Amino acid sequence: MAVNITGRSLLTLLEYSPEEISFLLDLSAQVKRESRAKVIHRRFAGKTLAMIFEKRSTRTRLAFETAFAEEGGHPIFLSIQDIQLGAKESIEDTARVLGRMVDAIMFRGYKQETVEALAKYSGVPVYNGLTDVYHPTQVLADLMTVQETFGRLRGVKLVFMGDGRNNMANSLMIGCAKMGMHYVISSPKELKPEESLLRTCLEVASETQAKIEIIEDPQKAVEGADVIYTDVWASMGEESKQQERERLLRPYQVNDAIMKSTGKRETIFLHCLPAVKGQEVTFEVIEGKQSRVWDEAENRKHTIKALMIATLL
Ligand code: CP
Ligand code: NVA
Secondary structure, rough: OOOOOOOOEEEOOOOOOOOHHHHHHHHHHHHHHHHHHOOOOOOOOOOOOEEEEEEOOHHHHHHHHHHHOOOOEEEEEEEEOOOOOOOOHHHHHHHHHHHOOOOOOEEOOOHHHHHHHHHHHHHEEEOOOOOOOOOOHHHHHHEEEEEEHHHOOOEEEEEEEEEOOOOHHHHHHHHHHHOOEEEEEEEEEHHOOHHHHHHHHHHHHHOOOEEEEOOOOOHHOOOOOOEEEEEOOOOOOOOOHHHHHEEEEEEEEOOOHHHHOOOOOOEEEEOOOOOOOOOEEHHHHHHOOEEEEEHHHHHHHHHHHHHHHHHHO
């Protein structure tokens, strides 16, 4: 059956089937080929996209804004300093007004409930551009990069090192479970993923033959890994935890020794970026031969454009 996701939001990625994710990844590859061939369409002509930012962004803003504008659409950047959102006006009311004026909404901020409320009350597709708990558009780019490298997702072993309860660890767990991958979180016991999300992902994994493991010992966790992934030790909004995280996560730094411990020369390194070199990853690894972080960053744009084409047209 043909996949049709017109009108859909992307809030967690749990709401998408493996077939729908594969469809988005195939479309992303097509969008990338068109971009390389300098084929310009006007697929978003006459459309508007509201982009609400409570937190800072380089890649996500650029990906949404350039992808939408180069297809003839009008992206509107709305920082939280510029609009009423939950302070003077309720999120529900703002959502209803946005829904009358724009074709889609991107939200980056703190609470997952905010992006869910925007979707519920606006009536237009809403894209989660990162919340405290999820970062689903990043995972589309990560899956695309893995697929480009290995030609497949099924059975690929991806190890996430570090803060095992942050938005990236959570969203990668969902993405890997959906696509039948082998996902390992390597983190100290203080930073394990939430039990309820782990249970949900294990249920998904039982349907897709994915494997999900939590392994505290970093050397053991990375054995046989195809992909080593890490992220900042203190996410946006958690700056006060920086010192404690440095203490807890130092053994989980991705360095040459960790890359060698996979026992595979083909292992690649991924990071959603921005990276704090010298903390979660060494300069040598992120700048080294196994690093694919710049392809991964570029793929943000292709996957986000594909997502908007699939949900808006
Ligand atoms: N990876 C990512 O979301 O980057 P930005 O914070 O720069 O958007
Ligand atoms: N975990 C990081 C991801 C940044 C893209 C953060 O939330 O700050």
